Amino acid sequence: MAPSAAAFTAARPLASPTRWLDLGADDRAVWGSCQGSGAEPYDTAVDHVGVGYRCTCPSRKVPCKHAIALLLLWSQDQVPPATPGPAVQTWISRRQPVPSSSSTRANRDDAGDAGDADDAGDSGDAGDSGDGGDGGDANGGGEPTDAADGAGGSGTRPGDDRQSGRSSHVGSGSSSGGAGGADGTGSGGDADGEPPVPEPPTDHDRDTGRDERVEKMMAGLTELDRWLDDRVRTGLADPALARYATWDDLASRLVDAQAGSLANRIRRLAGLVGASPNWHDEVLAELGLLHLLAQAGRRLGELPSSLADSVATSVGWQVRKADVLGGVPDTDDWVVAGRSDQREDRIEVRRHWLRGTTSGRWALVLSFAAYRQSLDTSLVVGTSIHADLHRYPGPALRALVGTRHTDVAEQIFPDSGPVERRGRPPTQSIAEACDEVGRMVAAEPWLERVPTTATAALAQRGDQWFLTDDSGSLALVQPTGPFANRPGPVDGVAALLALSGGHAVELTLEWTPHGVTPLAVHLDDRSVDIGPRADTSFVGAA
Amino acid sequence: MSVEAHWNELVTTALLGTDRRDPPTAEGPLGDLVADALRVDPSSRMLAHVAACTAVRRAGVVPNAPMAPLVPAPDDDRPVCSAAAIDRWHHVTTSWPVLEDEWTLALIENGWRVSSEIVPAMLRRHRRDPVRRARVLVAAGPSGEWLVDHLPDLAPTVSKKTRTSFDPESLGELPPLPIPPELAVLLPRSGAEIGGTIAQGLEDRTLVESHRTVLVNLIARCAPGALVDVADVLDAVDSMSPGRGLASMLADLATTRHRMLDELFS
Numbered sequence: 001m002a003p004s005a006a007a008f009t010a011a012r013p014l015a016s017p018t019r020w021l022d023l024g025a026d027d028r029a030v031w032g033s034c035q036g037s038g039a040e041p042y043d044t045a046v047d048h049v050g051v052g053y054r055c056t057c058p059s060r061k062v063p064c065k066h067a068i069a070l071l072l073l074w075s076q077d078q079v080p081p082a083t084p085g086p087a088v089q090t091w092i093s094r095r096q097p098v099p100s101s102s103s104t105r106a107n108r109d110d111a112g113d114a115g116d117a118d119d120a121g122d123s124g125d126a127g128d129s130g131d132g133g134d135g136g137d138a139n140g141g142g143e144p145t146d147a148a149d150g151a152g153g154s155g156t157r158p159g160d161d162r163q164s165g166r167s168s169h170v171g172s173g174s175s176s177g178g179a180g181g182a183d184g185t186g187s188g189g190d191a192d193g194e195p196p197v198p199e200p201p202t203d204h205d206r207d208t209g210r211d212e213r214v215e216k217m218m219a220g221l222t223e224l225d226r227w228l229d230d231r232v233r234t235g236l237a238d239p240a241l242a243r244y245a246t247w248d249d250l251a252s253r254l255v256d257a258q259a260g261s262l263a264n265r266i267r268r269l270a271g272l273v274g275a276s277p278n279w280h281d282e283v284l285a286e287l288g289l290l291h292l293l294a295q296a297g298r299r300l301g302e303l304p305s306s307l308a309d310s311v312a313t314s315v316g317w318q319v320r321k322a323d324v325l326g327g328v329p330d331t332d333d334w335v336v337a338g339r340s341d342q343r344e345d346r347i348e349v350r351r352h353w354l355r356g357t358t359s360g361r362w363a364l365v366l367s368f369a370a371y372r373q374s375l376d377t378s379l380v381v382g383t384s385i386h387a388d389l390h391r392y393p394g395p396a397l398r399a400l401v402g403t404r405h406t407d408v409a410e411q412i413f414p415d416s417g418p419v420e421r422r423g424r425p426p427t428q429s430i431a432e433a434c435d436e437v438g439r440m441v442a443a444e445p446w447l448e449r450v451p452t453t454a455t456a457a458l459a460q461r462g463d464q465w466f467l468t469d470d471s472g473s474l475a476l477v478q479p480t481g482p483f484a485n486r487p488g489p490v491d492g493v494a495a496l497l498a499l500s501g502g503h504a505v506e507l508t509l510e511w512t513p514h515g516v517t518p519l520a521v522h523l524d525d526r527s528v529d530i531g532p533r534a535d536t537s538f539v540g541a542a
Numbered sequence: 543m544s545v546e547a548h549w550n551e552l553v554t555t556a557l558l559g560t561d562r563r564d565p566p567t568a569e570g571p572l573g574d575l576v577a578d579a580l581r582v583d584p585s586s587r588m589l590a591h592v593a594a595c596t597a598v599r600r601a602g603v604v605p606n607a608p609m610a611p612l613v614p615a616p617d618d619d620r621p622v623c624s625a626a627a628i629d630r631w632h633h634v635t636t637s638w639p640v641l642e643d644e645w646t647l648a649l650i651e652n653g654w655r656v657s658s659e660i661v662p663a664m665l666r667r668h669r670r671d672p673v674r675r676a677r678v679l680v681a682a683g684p685s686g687e688w689l690v691d692h693l694p695d696l697a698p699t700v701s702k703k704t705r706t707s708f709d710p711e712s713l714g715e716l717p718p719l720p721i722p723p724e725l726a727v728l729l730p731r732s733g734a735e736i737g738g739t740i741a742q743g744l745e746d747r748t749l750v751e752s753h754r755t756v757l758v759n760l761i762a763r764c765a766p767g768a769l770v771d772v773a774d775v776l777d778a779v780d781s782m783s784p785g786r787g788l789a790s791m792l793a794d795l796a797t798t799r800h801r802m803l804d805e806l807f808s
Contacts, residue, residue, distance in 0.1 A: 013794065018787030078781045225589075232585045232592075235559025284556045285599075288592030295593075430605045438601050445597035457611035460692070472605025494662035494693050501658065501685055502614035513600060526625070528659050 007065060014069035017078050024082025030074045031088045034066045044070050045088045050095050213258055217315065218298060220257020224250070225294040228287055236280045241273050254316075261316035262293065264344065276478070285513065289446045309394030314446050319393060324400050329388030331405075332356035334363065336379045337425040338451060338508035338519030341534035348534045350375040353451040353508065353519065354389070354399075355425045362440075362451050363389050364397040369539045381508075381520050382424070382527025395443050397451075424522045427455045427506040431471035437511045450511045451519075457504040458496060465493050467516065469504060477515035492518050495530040499523065543569055545602075549595050556592070560584040565591055572598060612692065618683035620655035627805045628657050630798075635667070638798055640762045643716055646677045648806040650714075656681040661689060665696045672698065673712050680713070719759035729764055733771025736764055740792065741775055744785025751788060761795050769800035 014034060017023065021041060023032040028049050033041035034057075042057040044066040053063040063071075073079050084092065227250050231241070240246045247270035254263035269286050272279050296303060296311040303311060313319075334354040341350050352365040367376035379385070379401075388402035428436070433454040440450045456467035456474075465476040476493065499505065499521045506522040510531075519531035543551075543566075551566035565588035568576055576590045627649070634641045649656060656664065661682045668674035675698055679686040690696045721729070728736045740757060743749030749757065761772060776793035779786050 013790070016787045016790050017781055018784070076781065228589055229585045232556060232588050233559055233561050235562065236556050237558070280557055281553055284553055284592055285596040287556075288589065288594075288596040291589040292593040292597065434603050434605050438603050441603065442597075442601035445600060459609035459611050461609065466606070466609055468609040468611055470608055472607065473609045474605055491662070494689070494696065495659060497612075497692055498658040498661050498685070498689055502612040502688070504611070511603070 007063075007068060011065040011068035011072060014065060015072035015076070017073065019069075020073070022085070023073070023079045024084060025074055025079040026081065026084060029084060029088055029092055030070055030079055031084060032070055032073075032079070034069065042066050043087065045084075045091060046070055046074075047092060047095055048074070052095055054091055216257045217259055217317070220254050220259045220262075221294045221297045221315070223253060223257070224259075224262060225291060225298075228291050228294070231287060236283060241283075244270055246270075259297075259316040261314055262290065263316070265290065267345065282514065293446055306394050309392075310396060310444050313392060313394060313396060313398075314444070321400060324390050324392055325402055327390050327393075329390055329402055330356070330359070330361070330363070330399070331386075331388050332358050332361075333384050333386050334389065335384045335425050336381050337453065338510065338531055339379070339381050339529055340449075340510055340517065340519055340531040341375065342532065343535065343538070346370060348375060348539050350534065351449070351510075352376070352379045353510070354379070355451070355453075357384065360426075362397055363391065363399040364451075365389075365399060365401055369534070371538060373539060375534060375539055381529035381531075382522070397440075397447075424506070424527060425453050425508060427453045427522070429471040430454050430456055430467065430469050430474055433509065433511075434472070434474070448512060452509050452511055453507060454509055455504050455506050457502065458493070458500065467507070467509070467518070474509075475515040477512060477517050492530050492532065495528070496521060499528055499530070545572060545595060545598055548572065548591075549599060552588070552592055552595060555588060560588050568594075615688035616684035618655050618685060620653055620683060622657050623649055623654040624805060625657075627654070627802075628660055630802045630805055631660060631664075633798065634802065638758075638762075638795055640719070640758055641795075641799055641802060643674070643677075644762070644799070645802055645806070646674070646681055647714065647716060648803060650677065650681050652806055654681075654806065655683050658682070658685055661686055662693070662696060665690065669696070669699045676713055716763070719763055721756055721759045721763065725756055725760050728760060731764075731768070733764075733768030733773075734775060736760070736768055737772040737775025737796075740772075741779050741785075741789060744779060744789055745783055747784070749785070749788075754788060754791075757788070757792055758795060761792055762799065766800070766803050769796045769803075772796040773800065 020032040029047050031045040033043050035041045044055040046067050053067040055064045055066050057064050247266050251263040251266040272282050297315045300308045337355045338353040348369045350367045354363045369375045386405040389399040390402050391399045433452040436452045437450045456469045459466045459468040466473045496518050507518050508520040509516045521528045555563050555565050564584050575594045664678040773793045773796035776789040779789035
């Protein structure tokens, strides 16, 4: 039942009666309050007949370690019989009647699905471009999650959508039909509340909503272009650029215009001003790309459909996760080649870069965490999964993991003997890596991050680190400035130095316009994840 | 004019603003790309040039000239410790730091070299502690010093005087841990006796949560051969006993230490 061996290990120390208050069990449920890291104990309950879990901890794991620990205690006869309190009774009553065997099976499936990485990603609204540059807003932590009750315990609720100004829908749509999602009603049901079942919108309502949204977005793009024009007229030396409000006001208006991805991009751009000696160069380039997106966004109908999808996604048009998962799957052995975490405003964004063994295509799987929430840990660098990936519309790198045909845990915890090492992407020279990056950027010039691989050694000039081979060299992202990742590329350099000993090694890299970041070192016997890691004081333990 | 030269012209114009300076004229394919009779005002022309030039520069990313790589770290003939030992180090430093000294000493004593991936973390962890830092450098071998040479932030933060003032003898010795005499007498005893005494104390409440530190110290310093029995006895403490939580925790410590030594002595 535990989603992984690690989850079971995490639960074991909690499977002690001393950690629990108000333990009890009856013929339907087992419950208790576990003293965790928070000030208040976590109220946990498990429906052991219908198979459902409820816990007030912020973890997105389903079941969480508290639920597993509770079941361990119960299985060891350490939970006394009792009458459930009102909260558990209410919860159970909503789960009535006792499901038949077939519905129990369905519940189990639900519980499993809710633990998937994609749900974590979707609880925040990515509003994301193909490069996954824009983290969205995730649910507030501390809400009870109930995997079996809702359509996905970590699905975004409408309330969250209102707060963020965007819906739980992610991705794109386009002038060529455009996916819906304008209404902002997410697919995730509230776990504990009894959400009213809304009337499905009529086609007319959908069309009206979409038309209104398109109108808003077009107005926002026009305003963005006017603002860019002002910046270019008055010059980058204008003191107004140093004021955050100059950028934030525009970003807020773009959010209102439902161009959330552009708003996030504007806020990131604000952080570049004055951050490095050549900030004018970097800001100007980004202003140019914003102009490109604004112009393209206003001409979606004139663009080829694939490009239109890409532009729409990058501007902030959203598509429902269900629509993405309904698309044709890209089935392959996906090597988890690298991972990087980055804080974007109040959200921690985790990027997993996957590479198809057969297709050679890259894919990006995103997950998000607000304060004390957990990031996706189901994809492990250096392993491969045989799975269906569903890509967002257009040539997008971003994808959702659908059906997993193999379990990563089988590779990490094999039952017998070592398994064949599969989690290693093919490698290439630095020049070939540049070619690969160039091809992806040529298709979508607004991409901010692109994955690649290279076999290279470290070199140093002054304080600047480089990767080098016979074909050329690439600068690593500098450890200062807004594009420095936490805990910092210096840690990546330290790990790379230690692992390579100064020799050339196989690497997964993340290219940005500001340099490359090493994400993983692929040694003969294993891969080591050296990508920037989330601040553990911000995200919860997985 | 090359794309780079054109870009530099654009940056200069952008700094001043198109109100003060007209954008440069693009030539060649880039000029064709942005040629647009409808863009009459300088700022629109400028934005089009910047967008096109940025797209071309990024899509046409080329590497810099090859550089001389670093001189590799000196070789070390010692075998690298196992992946399990590395995992154990992570677990020990997170959950049972009292065992870290013993982990490092056992590794050195048994002729292992610490896996390079954790050397930076080990050095950073002990920047202010000359004895432990010296142990890390011994465990890491020549690559440890090589790493410090290239990464100044791994250098010690203690003064040079402090760095050299420690007793070299202390390098190979486990630091003493405070254990009260009534518990210290258990140190040479068998696992069953140690575990039994602790379990009895927990049962009759003569040992309570406030004794946690000294009980941890006792298990961290008792004979390695006693650890399995200590863990078994403590694991068997009645689940309804008030001391069950502390017993489980101490059993975990005993098990962790046993496995740690097993990995490093195998």
